[in-house]
Amino acid sequence: MEPMDPVYGAGTLLTIAAVAVAVLLFLIIKLRMHAFVALISVSFLTGLAAGIPFGELAGVATGFFGTTLGSVALLVGLGAMIGRILEVTGGAQVLADTMINRFGEQRAPLALGVAALFFGIPIFFDAGLVVFLPIIFSVARRFGGSVLLYALPAAGAFAAMHAIVPPHPGPVTAATELGGSIGLSLLIGLPVAFVAWYVGVYLVTTAYAGKIMVPINDSMLRGTVSGEPGDLDDGDDDARAERIASGEEEVAPPSFGMVLGLLLLPFVLIALNTGIGTLRSAEVLGDNVVLDALVFIGQTPVALLITLLVTTYVLGTKGRSLATVESLLNDALGPICAIILITGAGGMFGGVLRYSGIGSALSDSLSDLGLPLIVSAFLIATLLRVAQGSATVALTTTAGLISAAVAADGLSDLKIACLVLAIAAGATVLSHVNDSGFWLVSRFFGMDVKTTLRTWTVMETTLGLTIFVLALGLWVVVP
Template identity: 80%
Template sequence: MDPMTPVHSAGVLLTIAAVAVAVLLFLIIKLRMHAFIALVLISFVTAIAAGIPMADVARVAISFFSSTLGSVALLVGLGAMVGRVLEVTGGAQVLADTLINRFGEQRASFALGVAALLFGVPIFFDAGLVVFLPIIFSVARRFGGSILLYAIPAAGAFAAMHAIVPPHPGPVTAATELGGSIGLTMLIGLPVAFIAWYVGVYLFTKVYAGKIMVPINDNVLRGSLSGEASDLDDGEDDQRAEDLAAGRAEVAPPAFGLVLGILLMPVILIAFNTGIDTLRKAGTLPEDGVVLDTLSFIGQTPVALLITLLVATYTLGRRRNSLATLETILNDALAPICAIILITGAGGMFGGVLRYSGIGTALSESLDAMGMPLIVAAFVIATALRVAQGSATVALVTTSGLLSAGVAAEGLSDLKIVCLVLAIAAGSTVLSHVNDSGFWLVSRFFGMDVKTTLRTWTVMETTLGLTIFVIALLMWFVVP
């Protein structure tokens, strides 16, 4: 949808944007309004204030809401189903046990983090952390030392994947809003997530966090597994650990090779599409061809995830569960993601209104006048939103909406857009503190007081985010 002709000056439009964001933060932080409701309300109010005709406000807002969901809902839903099938069939336990046995006692925390990185491809931060809790405590009891030596690498791995790599909703929405390639974001995001995790999480743990003695508290573990209420990151619901344990008890554990193959399958398939598209643009491959078109088709992100889900379902789930049980497993995967899908859709609505009204263009022009590069602005804006309201996903979708008009005007390449997505993800990761529900999730699960959580988790999230931003900044000056 083409932007309308602005009815206000750039200064007025920027003032409207600033007030809109301030009111949004007030509604979420002070009035405790649900982020979905707050985003929808602010989208309508901003549209009216910016001069969009009253008769068109609902139509414009809903069109951007639906276009965002068209990209986000399908990918997030399929990814969540893949994660759930792996979860209940014991894939996480097999993955962690195998890697720990191969890496040995001295690198147990590294192996646990790598397992969490792999398992974090399809599964959200909170669900992954709950699934890994018994594994983390088991490894800590086996090898001894502070629980943080094993907890921080695993939790940091889930945080990195949640912020950077599709099909997680934040990076999917950011790539969509900025007009980038979701598949390319995933392919580049995976190695960036590993590097950022190794530097910002694993080394940080070895040098500092792992030396802070936090004893294993079995009461904490039992309390966590009993389904006590907890506030989860970005409004996602907790996965009840009793259900996980029951699901794993009913099935034989899968082979490590099968679990690893399923986790890598969407990456390999997406690489087909990205590689073929790149070679076609370079003139190396012909534009037409049934085989190439087929490989390109199966490598499109939703198709790749659907194929992966079918393979996971019938190699892991179908052979070990009845059709009725399998249906329940897949249904259980969808319930926790409803809130986050609605939040991302509403964030797309807000971003669309900003673009359509001309606010996004005014912002990009003001950033140019200040001499602030887009890559730096992406990090700064996302950081401000993250610190102010706590939610990484809200920071991601709001920042990408604010910058989308400027990105479109610049005509950036897909690689440059990936750099911007990484910079936004970096800003949405740093400085997790008491207004972030993930902060309290980690604090409660691992038996830390607020001071210790600030010294460890908050600092780790900041080193992780800064590492992501440094990588994005270096790429920005290298890629075409």
């Protein structure tokens, strides 16, 4: 949807944008209005203030909402289903146990973090952290020391994946808003997430945060954690009796190779799509039905659908009835509805800003300051992150604000992928009391606010800064 001819000058439009963001933050932070309702309300008010005609405003706003959901909902929904199947079949426990056995006791924090990185590909931050809680406490009891030595590498891994790697909603929406390739953002984001996690999370934890003594406090778990990883007494006797009564079998957890293969399957398919597209652009490959089929199955929604079907057949149906599998997949969709709707509303807000000409005015003003676009993207996302807490809102809103400049510059998909990383970096730093993740970590690991600020906030900031440095380096070298 092309922007309309601006009704007001750049100064007035920027003032409207500033007031709109301030009102949005006031509604979310002070009045505790739900982000979904606040984003929709502010979108309509901003459109009216910017001069979008009454007869067009509803169609423009809902059009941007639908466009965002069309790209985001499929990926987030499929990713949540894959994560749910891996969760209930013991995939997380298998990853953690295998990593610890192979890395050794001294590198248990590294093993937990690497396992969380793989498991965090399809599963969201809060869900992944909940799944890993008994594993973290089990390892901490086995090896001793501060629980943060084991908790922060895992929590930081989920945070890195949630901010950088599709199918998580923030990076998917940012890539879509900027007109980039989601597949390429995934392929570039994955190694960046691993490197940024190692530098900004693991090294910071072992050198500083993990040395702050926080005793193990697993009282929030309904069961107890024994001294051995994977040996959890979580009160499953009743559930086990119900499964036996219904004719469902007790099934051994999947092998490490199987879990790893399932997690890597979508990336292999997407890599084929990207590789074939690149070779075709260079006229190395021509038209071919087989290649067309590979391109099709390598499109991100199709690749995730294939992965879900394979995961469901290989893991989900073993020892479970089809009705149980259906229930598991249905349960996976409930918790993500709010995330999807907030993401769509964030796309609506960014779209209204862009359509009214505010996005172009902001981009021109930032250009006048002489800041490179990638630096502007990082700074805008950082300001939004600090002010309102939600990384997803910061990602989607920033992408909408700079999308006009991206379109005007005609940037390549590689450059856009770097911008997505820079926005994700800004949306990661300085997690504090207005961030739900801050309170999850604080409550789960028994820390007071001061200790959480000294550890989690510092670690999130070093993670975000590392992501930005990597993005900036790639921005300089990629065409």
